[in-house]
Amino acid sequence: MTFDWSFFWSNLLTPRGPFLQGLALTIIISIAAMVLALIIGLVIALMRRSAFLPFRMFASFYIWLIRGTPLLVQLVLIYTGFAAAGIFRFSDIDLPGLLIKAAVQAAIVGLVINESAYISEIVRSGLDSVPPGQSEAAMTLGMTGASAMRWVIVPQALRIMVPPLGNSFNGLMKSTSILSVIGVSEMFLVTQSISAATFRTFEIFAVVAIYYLVLTTVWTVIQAWIEGRLNRMVGIDATPSVVGRLFGGRAAGPVLNPADAK
Amino acid sequence: MPKTDPASSSPSGAAAPLVRARGVTRSLGGRTVLDDVSLEVSRGEVVVLVGPSGAGKTTLLRTINHLESIDRGEITVAGKRVGYVEGADGKVRSAPKRVLAKQRQDIGFVFQHFNLFPHMTVAENVWHGPVRVLKAPKAEAVAQAQALLARVGLADKADVRPNKLSGGQQQRVAIARALAMQPKLMLFDEPTSALDPEMIGEVLDVMKELAREHMTMIVVTHEMGFAREVADRIVVMDAGAVIESAPPAELFANPQHPRTRSFLSKIL
Numbered sequence: 001m002t003f004d005w006s007f008f009w010s011n012l013l014t015p016r017g018p019f020l021q022g023l024a025l026t027i028i029i030s031i032a033a034m035v036l037a038l039i040i041g042l043v044i045a046l047m048r049r050s051a052f053l054p055f056r057m058f059a060s061f062y063i064w065l066i067r068g069t070p071l072l073v074q075l076v077l078i079y080t081g082f083a084a085a086g087i088f089r090f091s092d093i094d095l096p097g098l099l100i101k102a103a104v105q106a107a108i109v110g111l112v113i114n115e116s117a118y119i120s121e122i123v124r125s126g127l128d129s130v131p132p133g134q135s136e137a138a139m140t141l142g143m144t145g146a147s148a149m150r151w152v153i154v155p156q157a158l159r160i161m162v163p164p165l166g167n168s169f170n171g172l173m174k175s176t177s178i179l180s181v182i183g184v185s186e187m188f189l190v191t192q193s194i195s196a197a198t199f200r201t202f203e204i205f206a207v208v209a210i211y212y213l214v215l216t217t218v219w220t221v222i223q224a225w226i227e228g229r230l231n232r233m234v235g236i237d238a239t240p241s242v243v244g245r246l247f248g249g250r251a252a253g254p255v256l257n258p259a260d261a262k
Numbered sequence: 263m264p265k266t267d268p269a270s271s272s273p274s275g276a277a278a279p280l281v282r283a284r285g286v287t288r289s290l291g292g293r294t295v296l297d298d299v300s301l302e303v304s305r306g307e308v309v310v311l312v313g314p315s316g317a318g319k320t321t322l323l324r325t326i327n328h329l330e331s332i333d334r335g336e337i338t339v340a341g342k343r344v345g346y347v348e349g350a351d352g353k354v355r356s357a358p359k360r361v362l363a364k365q366r367q368d369i370g371f372v373f374q375h376f377n378l379f380p381h382m383t384v385a386e387n388v389w390h391g392p393v394r395v396l397k398a399p400k401a402e403a404v405a406q407a408q409a410l411l412a413r414v415g416l417a418d419k420a421d422v423r424p425n426k427l428s429g430g431q432q433q434r435v436a437i438a439r440a441l442a443m444q445p446k447l448m449l450f451d452e453p454t455s456a457l458d459p460e461m462i463g464e465v466l467d468v469m470k471e472l473a474r475e476h477m478t479m480i481v482v483t484h485e486m487g488f489a490r491e492v493a494d495r496i497v498v499m500d501a502g503a504v505i506e507s508a509p510p511a512e513l514f515a516n517p518q519h520p521r522t523r524s525f526l527s528k529i530l
């Protein structure tokens with residue numbers, strides 16, 4: 001069987017309705033899961049740094065459990081396993097103008113739980129990267145711990161956290177392809193059904209690969225913009241270009257002391 | 263809201279020292295770093311704290327605004343314990359965080375390594391405390407910051423990031439940042455020892471001017487020229503204890519303790 005170029009081009013440039021809906025679902029699930037995972041990851045990271053031992057123990061247990069098991073297993077457990085065992089069953093939520101399918105809910109919950117464990121470690125090491133002198137300086141001005149966090153620690157930690165968080169989001173967008181196993185009709189599942197109906201497997205998977213590439217590339221550009229802004233906030237002017245970061249790897253990190261770079 | 267000052271409102275207030283440390287003891291990592299230290303500093307007094315490395319000078323300074331807790335003894339600033347409260351039952355407990363934060367507003371601290379906020383401009387570093395902590399109107403705080411920066415000779419650097427400044431300039435910003443809170447007391451921990459020699463003078467000049475304006479200051483430094491010129495008293499520490507305390511002229515002319523003599527012979 002030869003490569004069917006016209007099938008390839010028409011699916012790439014004028015995708016079918018279900019494919020576009022799958023693409024939209026992939027984007028929506030990715031963004032929703034990332035936002036919620038950031039919030040929960042921050043909570044877990046703060047629990048991990050808490051002076052209250054049960055919080056620290058819970059956070060460590062959570063991270064250990066989630067990072068020690070595959071996402072695929074977690075998803076099937078949450079959606080199918082819990083229902084089979086009679087623990088919890090997702091059901092469709094029908095809001096006016098918005099239907100959230102049970103599988104989509106399970107998908108978001110699964111991705112959030114999985115991603116938040118990794119994010120909490122990124123957040124923790126970001127917070128740890130801010131020298132203790134910074135919070136001491138904040139305290140000598142009479143700031144409370146929460147205020148020092150808000151105004152002094154977090155803004156500086158963000159600069160350290162954004163590159164790995166951005167990579168996480170990049171990975172998360174690709175992980176959504178796993179959701180096909182619980183029947184979420186995201187882009188990958190739609191691709192599989194087109195493949196099954198047309199037998200143009202190679203062509204349609206080449207198309208979906210390009211769509212994932214477009215998603216992750218757009219994100220790389222956005223991430224570079226965010227990183228540039230955060231670097232300028234601490235007086236660092238040099239940021240690797242988008243082209244450099246797409247094809248040159250991440251070797252050239254931000255330069256803290258511009259004098260050293262010359 | 264006017265700041266109330268319990269010490270000055272009490273009958274004996276005028277004469278009471280601004281800082282009073284009594285029997286302060288602190289162990290760190292199994293070592294007694296401060297051993298029964300007592301120290302009194304009056305309002306408007308400039309005390310220079312000297313002693314060999316490891317004597318406990320930094321630790322003592324940090325206990326005064328409770329960056330470091332104490333195991334025994336008592337430290338009061340303006341008549342109030344710092345970081346602790348005495349309950350009705352006479353037991354001493356840690357002060358609530360907000361109470362401690364409020365007390366620290368009155369105590370400026372200048373670090374050896376400046377600890378400026380790198381994500382803020384120089385001016386923001388200075389007005390941040392008044393705006394976020396004292397809830398001062400922003401326009402007023404910005405104007406005050408500009409005036410303070412002018413006072414430390416950095417009016418033209420208001421809008422740059424700290425990493426664009428020299429060490430001496432950064433330390434002057436750090437002093438302005440502390441002064442913006444209008445503290446009653448300023449603590450300096452070796453403010454010039456991280457600086458290149460040619461920048462030491464500009465920082466000491468700012469501190470000398472503060473001393474002339476009768477700011478109460480405790481300064482850990484090895485700059486004996488500065489001590490001779492502005493200190494009312496030099497306090498010598500060694501191995502976690504205060505071993506001697508005298509006005510500079512007296513101390514330099516006639517040191518009492520043998521370890522003061524050997525220390526002075528090394529740095530003079």
Ligand SMILES: Nc1ncnc2c1ncn2[C@@H]1O[C@H](COP(=O)(O)OP(=O)(O)O)[C@@H](O)[C@H]1O
Nearest residue numbers: 290291295313314315316317318319320321322
């Ligand atoms: N967090 C700590 N843990 C253990 N030992 C400490 C700690 N901080 C200070 N010390 C010790 O306490 C002693 C006094 O330290 P410091 O107050 O910094 O002295 P100085 O400022 O006079 O040089 C030193 O011997 C130092 O090693």
Ligand SMILES: [Mg+2]
Nearest residue numbers: 319320321452
């Ligand atoms: Mg020291």
